[in-house]
Structures are given as structure tokens and as C-alpha cells.
Amino acid sequence: MSAAPLDDKTLGELREIAARYPEARSGLLPMLHLVQSVQGRITPEGVEACAAILDISPAEVNGVATFYTMYKKHGVGDYHVGVCTNTLCAVMGGDEIFSRLKQHLDIGNDEVAAQRQGDSRTVSLEHIECNAACDYAPVVMVNWEFMDNQTPESAVQVVEALRAGHDVSSTRGPKLCTWREAERVLAGFPDGRVDEGPTAGEASLAGLRIARERGWTAPDPAATPAVEAAQKAEGTDG
Amino acid sequence: MADTLTPVLTDTWDAEQGWKLATYAARGGYAALDTAFAMSPDDVITAVKDSGLRGRGGAGFPTGMKWSFIPQDNPKPKYLVVNADESEPGTCKDIPLMMGNPHVLVEGVIISSYAIRANKAFIYIRGEVVQVIRRVQAAVAEAYAAGHLGKDIHGSGYDLDVVVHAGAGAYICGEETALLEGLEGRRGQPRLRPPFPAVAGLYASPTVINNVESIASVPAIVQNGAAWFASMGTEKSKGHGIFSLSGHVQKPGQYEAPLGITLRELLDLAGGIREGHQLKFWTPGGSSTPLLTAEHLDVPLDFEGVGGVGSMLGTRALQLFDETVCVVRAVLRWTEFYKHESCGKCTPCREGTWWLVQALTRLENGEGTEADLDQLLDQCDNILGRSFCALGDGATSPVSSSIQHFRDEYLAHLEHGGCPFDPAKSTAWAGQEVTA
Numbered sequence: 001m002s003a004a005p006l007d008d009k010t011l012g013e014l015r016e017i018a019a020r021y022p023e024a025r026s027g028l029l030p031m032l033h034l035v036q037s038v039q040g041r042i043t044p045e046g047v048e049a050c051a052a053i054l055d056i057s058p059a060e061v062n063g064v065a066t067f068y069t070m071y072k073k074h075g076v077g078d079y080h081v082g083v084c085t086n087t088l089c090a091v092m093g094g095d096e097i098f099s100r101l102k103q104h105l106d107i108g109n110d111e112v113a114a115q116r117q118g119d120s121r122t123v124s125l126e127h128i129e130c131n132a133a134c135d136y137a138p139v140v141m142v143n144w145e146f147m148d149n150q151t152p153e154s155a156v157q158v159v160e161a162l163r164a165g166h167d168v169s170s171t172r173g174p175k176l177c178t179w180r181e182a183e184r185v186l187a188g189f190p191d192g193r194v195d196e197g198p199t200a201g202e203a204s205l206a207g208l209r210i211a212r213e214r215g216w217t218a219p220d221p222a223a224t225p226a227v228e229a230a231q232k233a234e235g236t237d238g
Numbered sequence: 239m240a241d242t243l244t245p246v247l248t249d250t251w252d253a254e255q256g257w258k259l260a261t262y263a264a265r266g267g268y269a270a271l272d273t274a275f276a277m278s279p280d281d282v283i284t285a286v287k288d289s290g291l292r293g294r295g296g297a298g299f300p301t302g303m304k305w306s307f308i309p310q311d312n313p314k315p316k317y318l319v320v321n322a323d324e325s326e327p328g329t330c331k332d333i334p335l336m337m338g339n340p341h342v343l344v345e346g347v348i349i350s351s352y353a354i355r356a357n358k359a360f361i362y363i364r365g366e367v368v369q370v371i372r373r374v375q376a377a378v379a380e381a382y383a384a385g386h387l388g389k390d391i392h393g394s395g396y397d398l399d400v401v402v403h404a405g406a407g408a409y410i411c412g413e414e415t416a417l418l419e420g421l422e423g424r425r426g427q428p429r430l431r432p433p434f435p436a437v438a439g440l441y442a443s444p445t446v447i448n449n450v451e452s453i454a455s456v457p458a459i460v461q462n463g464a465a466w467f468a469s470m471g472t473e474k475s476k477g478h479g480i481f482s483l484s485g486h487v488q489k490p491g492q493y494e495a496p497l498g499i500t501l502r503e504l505l506d507l508a509g510g511i512r513e514g515h516q517l518k519f520w521t522p523g524g525s526s527t528p529l530l531t532a533e534h535l536d537v538p539l540d541f542e543g544v545g546g547v548g549s550m551l552g553t554r555a556l557q558l559f560d561e562t563v564c565v566v567r568a569v570l571r572w573t574e575f576y577k578h579e580s581c582g583k584c585t586p587c588r589e590g591t592w593w594l595v596q597a598l599t600r601l602e603n604g605e606g607t608e609a610d611l612d613q614l615l616d617q618c619d620n621i622l623g624r625s626f627c628a629l630g631d632g633a634t635s636p637v638s639s640s641i642q643h644f645r646d647e648y649l650a651h652l653e654h655g656g657c658p659f660d661p662a663k664s665t666a667w668a669g670q671e672v673t674a
Contacts, residue, residue, distance in 0.1 A: 020401050022315070022358065023441055028423030029406050033365070054423070067425040067581075068406035070365050082366075086327050087525065087571040088485055088557045093665035129409065129575055130327040131366055134484035134557060135491045138666060144368045151667055172337075173369035182368045186404040190379075194372040199256035204334040206483075206491025208248050210507050216241035218249075218478065221462035224469045 003039035006049050010038050014053055017188060025054050028064055030187045032071055037183035041072045070186075077112050078121040078178045079162045082128035082141040083155070089130070092137040093151065098127050100152035101159065113163075120165030121178075135203035136172075143182040145170035148201060173197040240470045240496045242503065244478045247454050248494045251338040257373045259380040262341035268386055270457035274349040275394040277460075282353035286456060288464035290476030295321055295412075295449030296523060296552045298475075298541045301456075305446055307436035308354045314443040318351045318359040319421065322374075322450045323405055323412040325364055326524035327572060328555030331480040331492060332450035336363070336370045339454075340377035346453035348386060348398055349460055354446050357397050362417055365404045375402050409579035413627050414447040415439075416581065427583045428627040451480060472498035475540030475551070485520075485558040486512045486664075498543065501556060502535040515560035519643065523552015525572045526632025528639035529565075549639070562668070564659035565644045566651055569636045570598040576633035587630030590621035594637060601648055604656035611641055611648055 006014075013034055018027035028050060035046030042065045044058075051058045065071045083098040084090075105113035105125055112124040133139045136148030140155055147158060148171040161168050162176070169175045174196030185191050211217065250256045250265060262268070274282050287302030308316055320343070324332040336343060343361070351359045361378075363371050378400050381387045389397045408426045410416045415429035418440050439445025455477065459467045468476045475497040481504055484490045488509030495504070501520065511517050517532045522539065528549040530537070537543050544551040559568060577591035597614050600606040618634035625631060641648065650658055662668060 023422065025423035026403075026421055029365075029420060030404055032406065033404060064423065064425055068365075068408050068420075070405075070407035085571070086575055087568045088328060090571055091559065091563050091568065091661070091664045092485065093667060095661065096665060128366070129578070130325060130329075132324045132330045132333040132364075134328050134330045134555070135482060137484060137490070141366065144366045146367075146369070149666070170369065174372075185368050185372060185375075186365050186406075188375070188402065188404070190372060190375050193369075194257070194376040195255065197369060199253055200251040200334055200338040203489075203491035204248075204338065205252055206489045206508065207243050207481075207493030207495070208245050208252055210493075211241070211243040211245050212252070214242075216243045216245075218244040218246045218458075219240050219466060219469050221466045224463060224466040 003041070003043050003045070006035070006038060006045055010034065011049060011053075013187075013189070014049060018053055020188070025056065028054060028061065029068070032065055033183045034187035036072065037180045037187060040075045040180060075112065076179055077124035079123045079142050079159075079176065080126065080179045081123055081159060082126050082131070084129070084131055084137070084139045084141070085127040086130040088134050089138045094138040097138055097140065097150055097152050097155045101125055101155055104156050105159065116163070119163040121163055123159050123162055135206070136201065142168070142170070142176055143179045145174065145176055145182070146172045148172055170197060172201040242499070243493060243495050243507070244470055245494050246458050246478050247335055247339060247342060247451065248480065248492060251334070256338045257340050257377065259341055259377070259384060262339070266461075267341055268345055270461035271345060271348055271386060272392055274352055274460050275392060275396065279353045279355055282349060282460065285464045286353070286459055289459045289467040290471070290474075291452065291455055291459060291467065292475065292541065293449055294451035294455065294479060294553070296326065296550075298551060301448060301452050304436065304448070305350070305354050307434070308444045308446060309437060310355060312444050315358065316354050316356040317440045317443055317445040318347060318354060318356045319417065319440060319445055319447045320347060320359070320361040320450055320453055321412065321414060321417055321447055322361055322363040323417060324450070325409040325412050326526060326553055326555060327575060328482065328484060328521055328524045328557040329553040330482050330484065330555065331553065333367055333370055334492060335450060335454060335480070336374050340374045341381070342454045342457060343374070343450055344377050344381050344386070344400070346456040347400060348391065349456050350446070350448065350453055351398050352396055356446070357399065359398060359400045360403050360421060360440075361400065362403045362405060362411070362421055364411075365406045371402065371404055378402055409575075410581045410629060413629060416627070417447065418445070425581070427581045470496035472538060472540045472542070474542055479554055481539065481554045481556060483508050483556050483558065486515060486560040487558050488512060497540040498538040500536050500538060504556065505535070511558065511560055515562065517558060518561045518563060519559050519565060519640075521555060521557045522549050524555040525557070525575070526628070526635050527552040528635045529643060531643050560664075562659065562663040564657050564661075565640050565647050566598065566602045567657060567659065567661070569640045570595070570602050572636045573598055573633060576629065580629060584626035584630070586621045587625040587633065590617055590625075590630065591633050593617050594633065598637070601651055602657055604651045604654055606652065608649060608652065611645065615641060
């Protein structure tokens with residue numbers, strides 16, 4: 001995948017990220033996300049640029065870029081598909097989904113599937129760790145958006161729709177953007193998709209629905225004794 | 239006596255566009271801010287102390303006490319950092335909270351920062367949840383536009399700036415000092431303590447690091463009073479908490495209840511274990527908390543109750559596994575996770591998790607001998623308490639607890655010459671795929 005050069009606009013945005021923090025180096029993680037959004041991966045040029053802006057060595061930047069799993073030294077697809085294979089999702093079917101996708105796409109872990117004739121977009125595949133959506137297991141992430149309650153069949157349908165260039169929406173979020181576009185949001189540049197998708201998915205609402213049915217609420221504040229004043233008088237050592 | 243479920247933080251999740259300031263404000267949002275500004279910062283700390291709120295990120299340290307450790311005579315700036323790096327396997331409460339109700343977090347950040355006298359706060363969100371990051375970014379922007387953030391908030395003379403910071407994939411950054419390293423643009427490796435972050439945290443300045451749910455609990459405590467919060471929960475574990483049920487349960491999901499509810503009560507609400515199956519083992523608070531079994535259905539899910547049966551309340555991440563699941567497979571997978579996520583800083587964790595995976599793989603494949611079980615326990619003994627941070631300790635929990643409760647199942651692998659379980663029977667679609 002070709003890497004566009006880091007133009008003045010991008011260099012300006014990298015400096016802008018560093019300026020959000022009391023100490024510029026704090027910007028490094030989001031800066032590397034921005035490098036990925038422009039160049040599709042962590043490039044030597046991107047490392048040099050971050051190092052120059054932060055006045056640290058390229059080795060220090062590389063040390064960070066190789067520590068965090070979201071930074072890619074090699075390119076990923078337009079749509080990066082992550083299958084959760086941590087214990088709970090694995091048991092609920094994540095292992096089967098991952099194995100089906102490897103077979104279907106004819107690739108191994110952390111590889112990009114070949115672009116077939118007629119495919120307008122590419123996909124890559126990776127097994128991921130717990131993504132904090134266990135109540136929707138088994139979970140697949142596409143460009144770090146939730147695809148909840150997947151099956152091997154639904155996962156194959158998703159990757160095929162993506163390769164064909166069709167619109168696909170997260171089950172609990174917006175229409176999927178490309179990996180590079182998502183990386184730009186992570187760098188702190190919103191893309192206007194915030195109002196897509198629901199407030200919460202069905203599983204998130206499981207307890208609230210029961211509380212509503214049964215009329216259960218948190219206690220009425222007016223019915224609890226006001227003891228703060230008394231406690232305040234006792235002092236605050238501790 | 240409080241109701242069985244007590245929606246506070248989850249209460250707006252069924253609202254249309256619950257992430258919007260207008261929705262939050264229509265339900266009284268940001269009113270607690272004025273209540274707080276009418277109090278002295280010390281009185282806010284006292285209220286949070288009196289409420290009995292204990293950290294909702296797993297360790298359960300009293301939140302108000304943590305705040306009071308900030309040395310106010312230190313001339314350096316003070317910082318609040320929200321730990322939104324939710325990554326503990328099984329834990330899935332902060333992510334829907336930030337997606338559905340980000341303003342309660344922002345309001346909590348403002349009040350908490352005011353209490354510790356910080357003028358700059360950071361929300362460190364794991365990077366792998368883009369829509370959640372969008373929602374929090376937008377909530378912060380809306381709060382600035384409405385005058386809830388920035389200079390002289392609500393005419394109080396108090397200034398606060400908030401930065402939303404995306405991580406980049408590292409479980410270890412949930413450890414608070416590793417998180418600070420990440421936030422300073424470094425590899426996420428934990429720091430030696432002392433000094434504790436309260437004294438020398440972000441940029442070597444006094445810093446409070448709190449979990450999302452802890453901070454989000456603050457506005458209601460300030461608005462409704464410490465006694466209101468303390469009227470929920472048990473003697474030493476006060477208030478409401480989100481319980482996350484996942485796995486082989488009819489209705490997995492989020493259940494916000496007073497601390498001290500039992501798994502039996504939660505399972506009743508959630509329709510029980512999936513049809514035709516029985517509970518075999520579960521984690522009370524994520525994979526780093528020792529496994530429990532069906533014997534523990536009536537243990538009060540508070541810090542003392544779960545501690546009393548040799549586990550930990552952790553993040554109330556109840557992962558439920560039925561009798562179709564091989565405990566060795568489950569433990570091996572968690573152990574592979576810890577090996578992958580070990581930051582490499584200390585030898586017991588870096589090398590120990592590698593060796594645990596070797597031994598468990600052999601056992602799962604039916605190789606090795608019974609002596610391997612003792613060796614596993616010996617390896618755990620060399621990791622637990624000898625690692626630099628809690629990741630190593632957590633890695634031993636599933637191993638030692640599974641041997642304690644399911645030693646015979648490990649042996650069955652040796653007798654069977656491999657895993658006696660069929661993984662196809664555990665999937666969400668097991669028993670549904672047979673059609674003519």
C-alpha cells in the first residue's frame with residue numbers, strides 16, 4: 001500500500017496534537033495514530049517526524065510504536081477485522097469464527113487478504129484480546145467498531161460485503177469507515193459520525209429493562225436522612 | 239432496603255440520544271456542579287469519603303481517601319486522570335457507560351478535579367473503541383460550549399481543561415502507573431511505588447487516577463448526599479455498581495445493583511444459565527480474580543464477601559461457563575493472554591507466564607504427568623507476590639483456582655490423552671445448526 005508523504009498539513013496537525021498537553025511528548029500515542037491515518041502504517045518517515053517534533057530520538061519513538069498492538073509496521077486492509085479469541089468469546093464461538101475467516105480469506109493471523117478481481121476494498125484479519133463487549137459474545141471488531149453476536153456465517157457475510165464495497169454498519173455504532181479514517185478519530189480529530197448508532201445495545205439494557213418493568217429505582221434522595229452535616233462536624237482526617 | 243436493581247449510571251441508557259448534553263441536562267445533568275461549587279473542595283472530598291465509595295476499577299480503594307492523599311501544599315499542578323482503559327477479560331461496563339452516558343463522566347471529572355484542585359484532567363480511553371471515543375470527545379466539546387468546562391466555570395472562578403486521550407492497545411495500561419507512562423508518551427511499563435501517584439504521578443506531579451465508574455458515581459453523591467449513596471450496599475461496600483453478566487446465561491448484559499447482591503439473585507433476573515445446562519465455573523471480577531463454582535451462588539458480591547471465599551470482587555465481571563466448557567482450555571487461553579500482555583519489565587511475570595503456557599498446553603493436549611500440576615502451582619508461587627505489578631499476580635489466579643476446584647479435570651486430560659470436551663457444544667449457536 002502506498003504511503004502518502006507527510007505534507008505540511010499533517011506536520012501541522014502533529015504539532016497541534018503535541019500542543020494539547022503540558023508536556024509535548026504526551027502527544028506521541030495520538031501522533032502515531034495520525035501517522036497511521038495518513039500513511040497506513042508506522043513508517044520510518046512518520047517515526048522521524050514525531051521524533052523531530054518531540055525532540056526525542058527515533059529509537060525512542062520506535063520503542064513506543066513497537067510496544068502497542070494497534071500500531072502496525074506493515075499495512076492492514078481498508079477494513080481491519082479483529083476476532084476476539086480471549087476465553088469467553090473463544091468459548092462462545094470466537095475460535096470457530098476466527099478459523100472460518102482464516103480459511104475463507106486464505107490468510108493467517110495479522111495478514112491482508114488478496115484483493116480479488118472485482119473487490120473494491122481490502123480486508124485484513126487479526127485475533128484480538130477482550131474488547132469489553134463480553135455480553136455480546138462472540139464479538140468481532142471491524143476498524144475498532146463493534147460487530148456484536150457474530151457467527152461464522154455472519155462474519156463471512158460481513159467481510160464479503162466490505163470487500164465488495166457495500167455499506168456496512170456496526171451493530172452498535174456508525175456506518176463503518178476505513179481503518180485510516182478511524183485512526184484519524186483516535187488522533188483526536190472527530191469525523192462527525194458521533195450521532196450514528198444507538199445509545200446502548202440490547203444487552204447493555206438487560207438490567208434497566210427489568211428495573212423499568214418492576215418499578216425498581218435507586219432510593220429517593222428525599223427519603224434518606226441528611227447526615228452529612230453531622231459527619232462533617234466530625235472532621236476529615238484519614 | 240433498596241430495590242434489587244438501582245439504575246443510576248445506567249438510568250439514561252434507554253433515552254433517545256442519551257449521549258447528548260440536551261438529554262443529560264433535561265434529566266438534571268450538571269446540576270451537581272453548582273452544588274459542588276457551593277461547597278469547599280475539602281467538603282466535596284468529605285462527602286465522597288462519607289459516601290463510602292470504593293474504587294470501581296477492581297482494587298476497591300476508598301475514593302475519597304485517595305483524593306485526600308494529594309498534598310495540597312505541593313506547589314506543582316495537580317492532575318486528575320480517568321482510567322478508561324477497560325481491558326480486563328470479562329469487564330464490559332465502562333465502555334457502554336461512556337457510549338450511552340458520557341456526560342455523567344464529564345460532570346464527575348469536573349467535580350472530582352475541583353475537589354483535588356486540578357485544573358487539567360485527562361480521560362485515557364483504550365484505543366480499540368472508536369465510537370466510544372467519539373462520544374466522549376463530543377461530550378467534552380459540548381461541555382466546553384455550554385460553559386461547563388474552560389475558564390471560570392459557572393462563574394465559580396474555577397478553571398478546568400479536559401483532554402480525551404486514545405491509547406493504542408496494551409492491557410497493562412490499565413495498571414495506573416503504566417497508564418501514566420502511556421500518557422507521557424512512553425512504553426506502558428509500571429513504575430516503582432513509592433512514590434505513589436498522589437505524590438509524584440503525571441509529570442512527577444500529584445495525580446489522582448480513578449476508574450470511569452468511580453468518577454461517574456460522584457455527581458449523584460454530591461447531588462443526593464453521601465447518606466443516599468450509603469443507603470445502598472453493605473456495611474463496608476456501599477453504593478451501586480454495574481454487574482456485567484456474560485457467557486452461558488439467558489440474558490447477558492449489564493445489571494446495576496447495590497453491592498452485595500448475589501449471583502443467584504442476578505441469575506434469577508437474567509433467566510438463569512442457558513436452557514438445559516448448569517453453571518460450572520465463573521469469575522466474580524474478571525479473569526484476574528480466582529474462579530468460583532456453583533457452590534458460591536449465595537456469596538454476597540461485595541469486597542468482603544468475595545474476598546472471604548478466596549477471590550476478589552474486582553470489576554464485577556461475571557463470566558459464566560456451563561458444564562460443556564473445559565476449564566483447562568479456558569485457563570490456557572487466559573494464560574496466553576497474560577503472556578501476550580506481560581510488559582516484559584520484570585522477570586517473574588515475563589518468564590513465568592511463558593512457562594505457565596508451556597505447562598498448560600501440555601496438559602490440555604493430554605501430555606505430561608500429574609507432577610506437572612504441582613509444577614504449575616510452584617510456578618504460580620514464583621510469580622504471585624514476586625512480580626512488579628498486579629498483572630503477574632492476576633495471571634496466577636485462574637491457574638491456581640482451577641487446580642483447586644477442578645484437579646480431576648486436569649487428570650482426565652491425561653487419562654483421555656487429550657481434551658475430553660467438544661468445543662462445538664459451548665458455542666452460542668450449539669444445538670441450533672441442525673436443519674434439514
